[in-house]
Amino acid sequence: MSNINGKVYAMNAITPMKPWKTWILRAAFFLLDHVKPMQKDLIDLSFIEFARWVVVPRKGLPFLGNGQQEEVLQYDYLLFFSNFNGTWNQYIDAFSAVLAKGLNLVWRWSEKFPGSVPVTLFKEYIARVQFDTDYYYTAYPHATANDVKSAHIVQLSLDSLSAVAGQSTPQQFADAWLTFVLEVQTHLGETGDAPIAG
Amino acid sequence: MSKLNETDIQGFVLRGYNLPFARYLFLHFEDASRARSLIARLLSHVTTGQRWDGGKPQSTVNIAFTHRGLQHLELPEATLLSFPVEFQQGMKHRAPILGDSGVNAPEHWDKVWREDRVHAWLGINGLTAEALDARCSALHAAMEETGGAAILASQDAAAVVRDGKPTTSEHFGYTDGFGNPDYLGVQRSSQPGQGKLLPDGTWAPLATGELLLGYADEAGELPVAPIPHLLGSNGTFMVYRKLHQNVATFRAYLDQQAALYPGGKEKLAAKFIGRWRDGTPLELSPDREDPAIVKDQIRNTAFTYGADPEGSRCPIGAHIRRVHPRDAFGFNGQLINRRRITRRGLPYGRFAPEDEPASDSEERGVIFMVLNASLPRQFEFVQQQWVQYGNDSRLGNDKDMLMGQHGGHGSFVVQGDRSPTNPPFVCTNLPDFVELRGGDYFFLPSITALGMIAKGLVDPR
Amino acid sequence: MPNKNGSVYGLTILSPIIEDPRATPSHDLQIRDYLAGLSTREDSPFALAPGTHLARLVVMDDVVYVGAPACEEHLKSKYLIFESNCDGDLDTYLSGLAATVPEHLDAIWRHCVGYPGAGNRKAFIDYMKACQLETTFFFAAVNNKTVTETLRALQTQTAVADFIAAHQGVEPAVLQREFIQFAAHLKSQPIPLPGSMGPHRTIETGGRNE
Numbered sequence: 001m002s003n004i005n006g007k008v009y010a011m012n013a014i015t016p017m018k019p020w021k022t023w024i025l026r027a028a029f030f031l032l033d034h035v036k037p038m039q040k041d042l043i044d045l046s047f048i049e050f051a052r053w054v055v056v057p058r059k060g061l062p063f064l065g066n067g068q069q070e071e072v073l074q075y076d077y078l079l080f081f082s083n084f085n086g087t088w089n090q091y092i093d094a095f096s097a098v099l100a101k102g103l104n105l106v107w108r109w110s111e112k113f114p115g116s117v118p119v120t121l122f123k124e125y126i127a128r129v130q131f132d133t134d135y136y137y138t139a140y141p142h143a144t145a146n147d148v149k150s151a152h153i154v155q156l157s158l159d160s161l162s163a164v165a166g167q168s169t170p171q172q173f174a175d176a177w178l179t180f181v182l183e184v185q186t187h188l189g190e191t192g193d194a195p196i197a198g
Numbered sequence: 199m200s201k202l203n204e205t206d207i208q209g210f211v212l213r214g215y216n217l218p219f220a221r222y223l224f225l226h227f228e229d230a231s232r233a234r235s236l237i238a239r240l241l242s243h244v245t246t247g248q249r250w251d252g253g254k255p256q257s258t259v260n261i262a263f264t265h266r267g268l269q270h271l272e273l274p275e276a277t278l279l280s281f282p283v284e285f286q287q288g289m290k291h292r293a294p295i296l297g298d299s300g301v302n303a304p305e306h307w308d309k310v311w312r313e314d315r316v317h318a319w320l321g322i323n324g325l326t327a328e329a330l331d332a333r334c335s336a337l338h339a340a341m342e343e344t345g346g347a348a349i350l351a352s353q354d355a356a357a358v359v360r361d362g363k364p365t366t367s368e369h370f371g372y373t374d375g376f377g378n379p380d381y382l383g384v385q386r387s388s389q390p391g392q393g394k395l396l397p398d399g400t401w402a403p404l405a406t407g408e409l410l411l412g413y414a415d416e417a418g419e420l421p422v423a424p425i426p427h428l429l430g431s432n433g434t435f436m437v438y439r440k441l442h443q444n445v446a447t448f449r450a451y452l453d454q455q456a457a458l459y460p461g462g463k464e465k466l467a468a469k470f471i472g473r474w475r476d477g478t479p480l481e482l483s484p485d486r487e488d489p490a491i492v493k494d495q496i497r498n499t500a501f502t503y504g505a506d507p508e509g510s511r512c513p514i515g516a517h518i519r520r521v522h523p524r525d526a527f528g529f530n531g532q533l534i535n536r537r538r539i540t541r542r543g544l545p546y547g548r549f550a551p552e553d554e555p556a557s558d559s560e561e562r563g564v565i566f567m568v569l570n571a572s573l574p575r576q577f578e579f580v581q582q583q584w585v586q587y588g589n590d591s592r593l594g595n596d597k598d599m600l601m602g603q604h605g606g607h608g609s610f611v612v613q614g615d616r617s618p619t620n621p622p623f624v625c626t627n628l629p630d631f632v633e634l635r636g637g638d639y640f641f642l643p644s645i646t647a648l649g650m651i652a653k654g655l656v657d658p659r
Numbered sequence: 660m661p662n663k664n665g666s667v668y669g670l671t672i673l674s675p676i677i678e679d680p681r682a683t684p685s686h687d688l689q690i691r692d693y694l695a696g697l698s699t700r701e702d703s704p705f706a707l708a709p710g711t712h713l714a715r716l717v718v719m720d721d722v723v724y725v726g727a728p729a730c731e732e733h734l735k736s737k738y739l740i741f742e743s744n745c746d747g748d749l750d751t752y753l754s755g756l757a758a759t760v761p762e763h764l765d766a767i768w769r770h771c772v773g774y775p776g777a778g779n780r781k782a783f784i785d786y787m788k789a790c791q792l793e794t795t796f797f798f799a800a801v802n803n804k805t806v807t808e809t810l811r812a813l814q815t816q817t818a819v820a821d822f823i824a825a826h827q828g829v830e831p832a833v834l835q836r837e838f839i840q841f842a843a844h845l846k847s848q849p850i851p852l853p854g855s856m857g858p859h860r861t862i863e864t865g866g867r868n869e
Contacts, residue, residue, distance in 0.1 A: 189594025
């Protein structure tokens with residue numbers, strides 16, 4: 001069992017919600033989806049590779065018969081799955097510091113959510129509702145979201161340069177080369193192992 | 199914000215003394231009650247944070263303890279267990295987290311740091327070598343008379359002297375001494391660039407609790423502190439690291455790379471750190487040193503990186519940009535306000551001027567001390583995520599050029615622009631310019647707490 | 660539609676695990692045991708089958724009781740969660756899994772209620788869809804590149820960094836010639852295997868984060 005593979009951490013969390021509050025949450029997600037500026041902060045934080053929320057209505061768990069007992073639940077549940085770079089503490093510190101309003105918008109409908117500020121209480125709540133990953137796979141364990149974004153920029157720039165390399169004079173190529181290097185110069189970090197989390 | 203009682207806080211925490219001579223003694227306690235008597239005697243020596251409006255003292259004394267030191271002083275079990283886990287474990291145990299492996303691993307440390315016997319640090323600073331010796335004699339006498347401690351090791355350090363005057367230079371030739379944060383209630387006046395960035399672009403002091411236990415920190419909470427409150431308040435945690443500098447390697451590497459770099463040697467040296475060797479920030483003066491800026495307290499650290507997103511003035515991976523990103527991570531700098539540290543320290547070893555040969559094996563380097571309220575959130579985070587790693591700056595696994603542990607690998611990219619004297623440039627096959635020779639985590643108590651420890655009156659309630 | 664973000668699909672599957680008091684160990688523990696021994700590197704089933712960026716398998720024992728005054732309640736079954744961030748079309752992805760790594764799928768999912776086996780392609784896909792939950796909100800940092808494109812780009816990034824470092828101060832005609840060679844060579848290189856780490860670093864940083 002490990003929550004970590006290379007540079008990425010798999011967090012799973014489940015929180016109970018009174019069913020009437022679920023509708024408000026769905027509205028909040030609708031807004032988040034359609035009002036792009038609200039997603040900007042999430043994008044700028046740049047250490048999440050993929051993240052999702054899944055609303056599980058209390059009658060929504062798969063029921064396949066065949067001897068399975070049907071669930072009888074009072075609460076709806078909100079499942080959260082995140083794939084992020086960095087340590088658990090760093091991740092939550094960052095969210096609490098800059099995305100508190102967004103976090104509150106999603107989790108205030110969950111029972112006993114203490115708010116994302118102050119951060120220590122918030123971390124205690126997360127620790128309570130987090131459950132561990134049994135098996136975690138990533139196709140690129142040695143790369144973070146930043147590494148991947150940089151890699152795509154380098155690939156794009158390389159392809160552009162390759163396209164003209166054959167037809168240029170050496171001097172033209174030298175100019176194109178400088179342009180290329182300037183485009184990729186902040187995107188050349190090495191990939192590799194992650195630092196050890198305490 | 200509560201007013202600070204400067205007479206209760208050790209002076210070393212509140213300000214750099216700018217006294218050019220230092221000696222650090224590492225003590226071992228054999229017997230708890232004799233050790234407590236010694237601390238009671240030392241109390242009259244300990245320098246507080248009271249301001250020196252009447253002029254600098256001839257010498258200062260400060261004291262700090264490792265967790266095992268506090269155990270040997272027989273503090274109550276419940277108190278000992280209430281200290282932050284990182285302090286309890288100590289720096290040696292946390293070597294993997296700090297990236298202190300390979301040549302920096304504990305098995306290569308000085309003997310005193312390889313063994314787990316250091317209980318206390320006594321920091322003595324002096325205006326002159328004579329003043330330093332005189333104070334040390336007095337302290338030795340106290341130790342003799344009480345039988346309270348044995349001295350395991352002694353480390354001298356001193357400001358580099360050039361042209362007969364003490365400077366803030368270090369062994370690679372860089373001028374040090376900029377960039378310590380401002381904290382609420384600590385400084386008389388705020389220096390632009392030193393605190394936290396506000397949305398309107400001005401700078402404000404950081405919350406006191408980023409430095410001192412018992413005060414609100416930047417997250418609006420009290421930092422983790424031992425119980426009882428009185429033991430922790432007005433205290434802080436200190437990291438001590440003896441960093442050996444490979445001056446010969448540095449000079450050879452700089453010469454070798456500078457031969458290929460069109461901007462010239464001094465500019466390349468500046469690109470490693472983010473300041474020219476005289477201290478001029480690249481961000482303010484990318485083409486030349488500027489003594490006027492260096493001397494001006496209002497200007498010498500007042501800059502942001504917003505106008506330099508490509509790193510063509512100050513490289514993205516330059517040291518000062520790594521450890522104090524300012525506005526470089528967006529969000530009005532909010533992601534870095536809890537990652538600031540206060541640095542103290544002095545060079546040790548004989549200074550070799552540029553025109554004299556220097557060997558890597560000669561004992562020289564810097565005694566690097568960090569003061570912060572939270573070891574994991576501040577020092578350890580910066581060391582692990584910003585010095586030994588680069589993802590937050592979008593530099594992948596790249597490490598700090600001078601401070602990182604490279605082992606002959608890795609690269610440092612000097613971002614540039616189209617100007618012929620500022621091209622993009624890559625330095626590869628990075629050697630280890632700096633090597634860790636040991637250190638530990640210490641707790642620097644308030645004067646009140648020292649008194650409680652000395653009298654054996656720590657009650658964990 | 661919520662399950663997708665650009666060209667990436669957020670697949671969330673919750674499969675009820677068989678509750679059989681006679682099974683020793685119980686089915687959820689058997690799943691756990693199997694997963695504990697399964698490689699997460701280039702020989703992982705998700706590396707061998709196409710299209711998985713990141714995926715996880717989690718045995719969810721129960722819901723969480725957050726404390727009074729919330730009510731305490733419990734699930735009657737345990738569930739195997741399969742969360743995958745994958746390329747493109749759901750049917751193609753599931754077919755790819757069934758075609759490439761049926762033995763692993765069967766070893767894991769045979770402990771789940773109503774699992775028909777990966778041998779029957781249609782039944783397998785229907786089963787998975789019956790266990791699928793709709794992803795309400797799906798965020799992806801990069802949502803328009805496939806796994807293959809990503810691995811290729813990462814390979815390119817390393818190669819380009821090395822090439823730039825090795826060609827400083829080289830005069831234009833030589834640079835041009837060597838660049839053209841470099842680009843051609845890079846294009847012909849096989850894509851690195853999904854799940855394999857980058858070049859092994861000699862500095863000891865402790866390896867796996869545990």
